[in-house]
Amino acid sequence: MSNSRFVEVVEDLERTLLDFIRKHGVTHSEYRQATDLIIDSIKAGEESLLLDVFFEAGATDVDNADLAGSMAAIEGPFYLEGAPLLQAPHVLPQRPAEKGDTLVFRGTVRTPDNTVLAGAELDMWQADADGLYSNIHPDIPDWNLRGRFTTAEDGSFEVTTIVPPPYEIPKGGPTGRVLNGLGRHFFRPAHLHLKVRADGFRELTSQLYFKDGDYLGSDVASAVRDGLVVELERTDSGYEARYDFVLEPPRR
Numbered sequence: 001m002s003n004s005r006f007v008e009v010v011e012d013l014e015r016t017l018l019d020f021i022r023k024h025g026v027t028h029s030e031y032r033q034a035t036d037l038i039i040d041s042i043k044a045g046e047e048s049l050l051l052d053v054f055f056e057a058g059a060t061d062v063d064n065a066d067l068a069g070s071m072a073a074i075e076g077p078f079y080l081e082g083a084p085l086l087q088a089p090h091v092l093p094q095r096p097a098e099k100g101d102t103l104v105f106r107g108t109v110r111t112p113d114n115t116v117l118a119g120a121e122l123d124m125w126q127a128d129a130d131g132l133y134s135n136i137h138p139d140i141p142d143w144n145l146r147g148r149f150t151t152a153e154d155g156s157f158e159v160t161t162i163v164p165p166p167y168e169i170p171k172g173g174p175t176g177r178v179l180n181g182l183g184r185h186f187f188r189p190a191h192l193h194l195k196v197r198a199d200g201f202r203e204l205t206s207q208l209y210f211k212d213g214d215y216l217g218s219d220v221a222s223a224v225r226d227g228l229v230v231e232l233e234r235t236d237s238g239y240e241a242r243y244d245f246v247l248e249p250p251r252r
């Protein structure tokens with residue numbers, strides 16, 4: 001962000017919040033409750049969650065307005081760098097008796113002019129059948145249902161995992177207090193998280209939902225978009241889904 005952009009945006013934010021305080025007659029006590037909420041969210045490790053639930057999808061929409069590649073999606077608070085690099089046939093790391101229906105997820109990675117990208121990396125993470133993430137929630141092996149894999153010579157990929165369920169975001173902390181106060185539920189629709197990257201192209205953060213799934217219309221993070229919903233097809237051994245990613249060149 002350039003200095004002029006910083007000044008423009010931050011001064012407008014300052015004006016907007018001061019107008020907001022006057023408009024609603026926000027008292028000093030209420031102002032202090034708000035600052036305490038932010039401090040509490042940091043103490044609880046929820047500062048990203050608190051902001052992401054309300055605002056991340058809005059910023060992603062701005063990025064998507066002039067995108068040449070696949071629609072971007074919110075990252076959410078649970079991404080971690082350094083997931084295991086998988087060898088084909090790709091199977092996300094899982095426990096011996098991992099709960100959940102088997103999901104085979106396939107697709108391709110291409111450029112906007114439809115050239116296939118061999119060796120593109122997909123970095124995938126998702127909740128388990130209880131709606132919990134490894135490395136975040138306790139009692140799950142590190143890197144469970146997290147992994148990186150690459151596309152084949154024809155730009156295709158295939159990975160086997162489980163169908164994730166809708167899940168409730170953490171509701172016992174400051175974020176939960178806010179959502180409770182608003183009378184909202186805590187559910188996100190079932191989804192897969194992916195980052196897709198290839199040399200010379202802009203990294204894409206995606207998040208894919210399943211058609212006809214619960215909470216698509218009332219996602220607590222308001223992040224579902226039409227271009228991110230895939231069909232979940234029944235097969236003899238579970239389910240399959242497909243998505244073709246398009247990466248765009250870096251922006252200036």
Ligand SMILES: [Fe+2]
Pocket residue numbers: 076078127191193
């Ligand atoms: Fe998630």
